[in-house]
Amino acid sequence: MPAAGGAGAARGQACGSGPRQARQAAQGDEVMRSNDCPRCQGSMTEGFIPDHTDSAVRKVAIWVEGAPEKSRWTGVKLGKKTRYEIQTWRCGRCGFLESYAKG
Template sequence: MSECPKCQGRMEEGFILDVGYGTRTPSRWYAGTPVSSIWTGTKIRGVRNLPVVSLRCQRCGFLENYAKG
């Protein structure tokens, strides 16, 4: 278990949830800058992406995100 870079507290593993219309999906990291789409909001087809793991400090609440490939 890692240590908080702000206060040296204990970091707890979690994830950020995206809530849509009837969907709940853990956030993912996408390479590059977002490109708008009139159909889906943002184009993601063919874009390299990874699941985001978010660590939270149990003392100060600091969040640290990782997208490991």
């Protein structure tokens, strides 16, 4: 499944805070956005991708700055790296996913 976004999105810049028009204008933490899919112009719905890594505890998946570093005990090292929860939008028509890590 395709996904969009990037380092700019993680820093809360207008280029990746929500579908389509969010790339054009942001006002503080509030973002003006369109619910139109950038691929087929279908309707986009906000959701999230759950993270099931802590046994029965469900969390929202996170984006972590930098390349992954392997850890023998925890899988990957996180240390003091910057982290943001991931917002995901799904098109009801074509299934396209667009993800953002707004800071």
